[in-house]
Amino acid sequence: MPGTDDDQRVATLVHHLTVAGWLLLGGSFGFLAFQLDRVRSIGAGDSPFGVWDQRIEVLSFVMLPPNLVVLTPGAAVAALAIWLAGPTPGPWLVMLIRVVTGIAIVMFVIGAVAIVNIYVNDDGELDGVFLRLGGMSMAAGVAWLCRAAS
Numbered sequence: 001m002p003g004t005d006d007d008q009r010v011a012t013l014v015h016h017l018t019v020a021g022w023l024l025l026g027g028s029f030g031f032l033a034f035q036l037d038r039v040r041s042i043g044a045g046d047s048p049f050g051v052w053d054q055r056i057e058v059l060s061f062v063m064l065p066p067n068l069v070v071l072t073p074g075a076a077v078a079a080l081a082i083w084l085a086g087p088t089p090g091p092w093l094v095m096l097i098r099v100v101t102g103i104a105i106v107m108f109v110i111g112a113v114a115i116v117n118i119y120v121n122d123d124g125e126l127d128g129v130f131l132r133l134g135g136m137s138m139a140a141g142v143a144w145l146c147r148a149a150s
Contacts, residue, residue: 010084017081018093024074025096028103031070035062053121060114063107063135068142071107075100075142079149089150097150104143111136 039055061067078097082089089097111132118128 014081014085014089014093017077017084018090018096021074021077021081021096021100022092024077025071025100027070028074031067032062032103035059053117056114056117059110060117060132063111063114063132063139065131065134065138068107068135068138071100071103071142072138075104075146079145082149094150097146101143101146101150104139104146108136108139108143111139 035058039059042051042054042058074096078093078100081093082097085093114132115129115136118125118132
């Protein structure tokens with residue numbers, strides 16, 4: 001039957017891309033776990049609001065564009081695999097694209113909270129705001145790519 005070799009090659013490639021996507025996403029999981037551990041380690045200071053300000057600032061480091069790049073390889077591989085899989089992607093691939101999309105959306109929200117925190121506590125210093133806006137743009141692009149592919 002014509003095309004079966006190509007179909008099998010595409011199915012194999014989709015399988016390998018799915019595994020690679022999960023492995024690449026491990027970089028994001030590791031980085032997020034590291035950052036959350038840093039947030040958790042911030043102890044209670046003189047005022048509880050000061051502690052939360054510090055925690056938001058430390059957590060917002062995930063939104064800096066160089067740090068957000070960790071998510072993009074997994075997103076690119078997942079989007080490519082979804083596109084190649086056609087109308088019936090496997091459950092692991094569907095879960096992968098949803099997890100990547102969810103992380104990107106959560107990072108976007110973290111960036112928005114961080115910008116509000118910078119505005120309220122740092123007299124509106126723009127350098128931190130611009131960095132977080134750049135990260136939010138990248139997170140939105142990753143989420144958009146994943147949603148478009150799925």
